[in-house]
Structure formats: C-alpha cells, structure tokens
Amino acid sequence: MSRAGGPPSRVALAFLLVPATLISMDRMTIDVALAAFTIAFAFYWRTGAWTKLFVVLVLACLVRETGVFLVGGCCLVELINRRLVRAVIWASTALPAFVWYLFLRARPLNPFAIAAAMFVVLVFMLTQVTYWNDVNAYARVF
Secondary structure, three states, X not given: OHHHOOOOHHHHHHHHHOHHHHHHHHHOOOHHHHHHHHHHHHHHHHHOOHHHHHHHHXXXXXXXXXXXXXXXXXXXXXXXXXXXXXXXXXXXXXXXXXXXXXXXXOOOOOHHHHHHHHHHHHHHHHHHHHHHHXXXXXXXXX
C-alpha cells in the first residue's frame, strides 16, 4: 500500500488491533468485514478514488446494516458543501441493500428468487461503476 501512496505497511498491521477484528477472530462474526470496508472508505475518500469508494459503500451496506452510516456521512458532507448531485450518487449506494432487505421480507424464499435478487444487485453495481466517470465529471461542474 505504501507504493500506492497509502500508509506504510506497519500501519496496516495495526488493523489487527482494531477491537472489531479481535472479536471477529474470536467469535467468527462479520464485523471484521465492515471494519475493513471502513478503513477502505477512509483511504479511498482521502485519495479521491471515487469508483472504488462507490463499490466499498455498496458492499459495506450489504455486509452489515451499520454500513449505511458510512453512506449517510458521505451524503451529509456533500449536502453541507451544497453538492446535491453527488449526495444523490452516494445515497444510491444504499439501494442494493434496501432491495435485498425488501426481498428477504417477501417470503417464501427459493433458490431461483435469491439468484435473481443477487443478479439485480450485481447489474446495479456494474452499471454504476461503468457510468461513474461520466457522472463524476458531471458532478464536478456543481
């Protein structure tokens, strides 16, 4: 990571000291995934890698419900800076998670329905990443 302009490798080892990482290793929970996405969120926000940040926010919302707070933080920053278009873009990262939650509430579950919902989420992510450069160029105008 240090070659890519990130923190030195010894700082990456400090990730093991994050309480969520230690608890996840002991109890086998998914908190470590959200902790990793939170660190990736901070790194990509600081470096301005907006496409990667978009993917991280989508996955953070899908991994755990509290990932929505990262999206809310992005939206709040953009609204404070009066960049409404970018706030809407960041808010759209939570849509696959909301679709997934609505899908889970619609019972009964069968394998075909799960595969169809995952396909919808995957198509959404791919279309957003594909068109991100155009939207990002448009958002810079505002």
